[in-house]
Amino acid sequence: xxxxxxxxxxxxxxxxxxxxxxxxxxxxxxxxxxxxxxxxxxxxxxxxxxxxxxxxxxxxxxxxxxxxxxxxxxxxxxxxxxxxxxxxxxxxxxxxxxxxxxxxxxxxxxxxxxxxxxxxxxxxxxxxxxxxxxxxxxxxxxxxxxxxxxxxxxxxxxxxxxxxxxxxxxxxxxxxxxxxxxxxxxxxxxxxxxxxxxxxxxxxxxxxxxxxxxxxxxxxxxxxxxxxxxxxxxxxxxxxxxxxxxxxxxxxxxxxxxxxxxxxxxxxxxxxxxxxxxxxxxxxxxxxxxxxxxxxxxxxxxxxxxxxxxxxxxxxxxxxxxxxxxxxxxxxxxxxxxxxxxxxxxxxxxxxxxxxxxxxxxxxxxxxxxxxxxxxxxxxxxxxxxxxxxxxxxxxxxxxxxxxxxxxxxxxxxxxxxxxxxxxxxxxxxxxxxxxxxxxxxxx
Numbered sequence: 001x002x003x004x005x006x007x008x009x010x011x012x013x014x015x016x017x018x019x020x021x022x023x024x025x026x027x028x029x030x031x032x033x034x035x036x037x038x039x040x041x042x043x044x045x046x047x048x049x050x051x052x053x054x055x056x057x058x059x060x061x062x063x064x065x066x067x068x069x070x071x072x073x074x075x076x077x078x079x080x081x082x083x084x085x086x087x088x089x090x091x092x093x094x095x096x097x098x099x100x101x102x103x104x105x106x107x108x109x110x111x112x113x114x115x116x117x118x119x120x121x122x123x124x125x126x127x128x129x130x131x132x133x134x135x136x137x138x139x140x141x142x143x144x145x146x147x148x149x150x151x152x153x154x155x156x157x158x159x160x161x162x163x164x165x166x167x168x169x170x171x172x173x174x175x176x177x178x179x180x181x182x183x184x185x186x187x188x189x190x191x192x193x194x195x196x197x198x199x200x201x202x203x204x205x206x207x208x209x210x211x212x213x214x215x216x217x218x219x220x221x222x223x224x225x226x227x228x229x230x231x232x233x234x235x236x237x238x239x240x241x242x243x244x245x246x247x248x249x250x251x252x253x254x255x256x257x258x259x260x261x262x263x264x265x266x267x268x269x270x271x272x273x274x275x276x277x278x279x280x281x282x283x284x285x286x287x288x289x290x291x292x293x294x295x296x297x298x299x300x301x302x303x304x305x306x307x308x309x310x311x312x313x314x315x316x317x318x319x320x321x322x323x324x325x326x327x328x329x330x331x332x333x334x335x336x337x338x339x340x341x342x343x344x345x346x347x348x349x350x351x352x353x354x355x356x357x358x359x360x361x362x363x364x365x366x367x368x369x370x371x372x373x374x375x376x377x378x379x380x381x382x383x384x385x386x387x388x389x390x391x392x393x394x395x396x397x398x399x400x401x402x403x404x405x406x407x408x409x410x411x412x413x414x415x416x417x418x419x420x421x422x423x424x425x426x427x428x429x430x431x432x433x434x435x436x437x438x439x440x441x442x443x444x
Contacts, residue, residue, distance in 0.1 A: 015084040015085040016081065016084060016085050018041075018084060019040070019080055019081060019084045019085075022039040023041075024041045025039035025040055025041055026041060026042050027039070027040055027041075027042045027045075027056065027064050027065070027066065028040075028064055028065035028066070029065060029066050029067075029068055029076065030065050030066070030067045030068065030069075031068045031069075031071055031072075031073045031076045032068070032069065032071065032072055032073045032076075033069060034073075035067070035069070036073040037065070038073065038076060038077065038080070040080055042056045042057075044083060044084060045080075045083060048083040048106075048108065049083070049106040049107055049108060050107055051105065051106045051107055052106060071101075071102055071105075072098050072102075074095065074098070075095065075098035075099050075101070075102045076102060078090070078095070078099050078102075079099065079102050079103060079106065079108070079111070082103075082108070082111050082114075083108075088111065088114060090114070090115065090118050093118075093119050093122050093123065093130060096115040096116075096118050096119040096122075097115075097119065097133060097134065097137060099111065099115050100112055100115045100116065100119075100137055100141070100143075101137070101141075103115065104141045104143070109144060112143060112144075112145065113144075113145055116134070116138075116143065116145045116148060116149065117145075117148075119134050120134070120148060120149070120152060123152070125156065126159065128156070128159055128160055128163040128165050128166075129163075129165050131149075131152060131153060131156060131160065131165075132160070132163075132165040132166070132168070132169055132173070134149050135149050135150070135153055135169070135173050135176065136169065136170050136173050138150070139170060139172035139173050139175075139176055140170065140172065146176070150176050150177075150180070153176070153177060154177075154180055154182060154183055154184065155184055156184065157177065157183040157184040157185050157191075158184045158185060158186075158190070160177070161185065161190055161191065161193075161194035162194075166194055166197075166198060167197055167198050167201045168201070169198065171222045171223075171224075174195070174198060174222070174224055175222070175223055175224060175227070177191075178191060178195065178224055178227040178228065179227045180275070181273070181275060181276065182275060182276050183275040185275055187232070187233070187237065187274070188228070188229045188230070188232045188233055188237075188274065188275065189233060189237045189240065191228065191229075191275075192228050192230075192241065192243075195219060195224055195228060196215055196219075196243060198224075199215045199216075199218035199219045199222075199224070200215055200218075202218045202222070203215060203217075203218050210222070215243060216243045219243065220267075225243075225267075225268075226267075226268070226269055227269060228268075228269055229269050229271050229272070229273075229274070229275070230244065230248075230252050230268050230269065231252060231255055231256055231268075231269070231270070231271065231272040232271075232272060232273070232274045232275075233256075235256075238252065238253065238256075244268070248267060248268055251268070252268060255272070256272075320385070320386060321370065321383050321384055321385050321386055322345050322347075322370060322383075322384045322386060322406065323381050323382065323383055323384075324343060324345075324381070324382045324384060324408065325380075325381065325382070325416050326341060326376045326377060326378060326379065326380045326381065326382050326416070327339065327341070327378055327379075327412070327414035327415060327416055328378065328379060328414070328415045328416065338375045338376060338377050338378070339375065339376065339378065339412075339414075340373075340374070340375055340412070341372065341373070341374065341375070341376045341382060341412055342372070342373045342411035342412055343370075343371070343372045343373075343382065343384055343408060343409065343410065343411070344369070344370070344371050344372075344408070344409040344411075345368075345369060345370040345371070345372075345384050345386070345406065345407070345408055345409075346366050346368070346369050346406070346407045346409075347366070347367055347368040347369070347386070347404055347405070347406050347407075348365065348366050348367070348404060348405045348406075348407060349365055349366075349367050349403075349404055350403040350404060350405055367404070368386045368387065369386070369387060370384040370385055370386045370387065371384070372384040372385075
């Protein structure tokens with residue numbers, strides 16, 4: 001390992017050691033109901049989080065020690081671990097949820113993404129309670145990664161609507177579901193029935209603004225009613241609906257039978273197209289098979305990470321470079337424009353972490369880095385050279401099944417295209433999550 005790599009790896013270790021030993025600590029927190037005392041360095045916290053910066057260096061700085069009675073001590077310690085080392089070891093879904101709350105409080109979006117990805121990776125298909133938990137948190141905090149969670153809900157709508165957990169969803173959580181055009185339901189009646197049960201539960205709650213109100217009123221006031229597609233129902237299904245007024249029922253029947261636009265009143269949804277889950281499922285399968293991804297839009301400098309696995313070969317190998325898609329533009333191929341690009345790449349070995357009967361993979365150490373800065377064409381491929389030989393003293397020998405994470409730091413704002421299957425890596429299978437890595441080259 002060269003000096004640059006050694007210094008980076010040691011810096012992580014030294015950061016963790018500083019946290020554990022309280023080195024350079026100049027502030028204290030009393031965390032949780034038991035007021036556990038945790039020490040940290042103000043400067044490091046302020047650099048990582050604007051909330052800490054205002055807390056310690058703002059016009060009205062808080063006095064030491066700072067009380068955080070609404071935060072779990074373990075979650076706060078994980079937050080500090082991330083700030084000190086840019087690494088975090090999450091050991092359970094429950095811990096990920098708690099850490100999302102703390103990371104949101106201190107505006108650490110990168111840490112939130114790590115937690116959301118971990119949670120979804122470890123969420124079982126039939127764990128509807130877990131799905132509702134992450135959905136409620138995502139909409140409550142309006143997370144940037146909310147779509148990842150809602151997408152999982154779209155795939156499991158049939159199970160979600162039949163569960164008792166759906167009745168306990170927040171208003172925003174239900175809205176996130178009913179406003180989607182593609183849901184895994186047989187027909188709209190399943191969604192309407194579930195919405196009625198949900199509204200009934202809201203009206204029966206005590207000491208809320210919806211207490212004692214009719215089911216129809218709850219649905220209207222929360223905004224759920226306007227997303228229910230009554231125009232997709234059959235005549236037999238429509239007979240089972242009891243939340244439409246006579247005028248609304250008459251208008252609905254008129255529109256269904258005549259095929260014309262919906263006449264007044266316009267209080268009900270005018271969409272007559274069923275929830276097209278087959279189309280949604282086809283898109284998912286297309287992504288899984290062809291590796292097509294939606295556009296990755298970088299609105300501010302940030303980090304994107306994706307996992308990959310060595311397959312079909314043994315090592316050691318020299319990593320040469322990583323090929324990454326450049327930004328997109330609508331100009332024609334013969335007239336590609338150029339722009340200034342800047343990218344950093346880190347390849348991190350992952351190690352197994354056994355929790356109960358579940359095996360997770362967490363960051364171990366950096367084994368290669370690369371840096372690129374210069375003018376490149378839009379709609380092109382950028383080659384980022386790597387500088388480390390795998391297999392030094394047998395320590396980094398690559399064998400089939402070894403797992404790594406490639407982390408790309410973007411310094412420019414723009415849109416990057418989807419990863420395409422016809423440019424698949426030579427010996428590495430890049431994951432089918434979001435990312436723009438095209439190829440990882442090597443020599444024996």
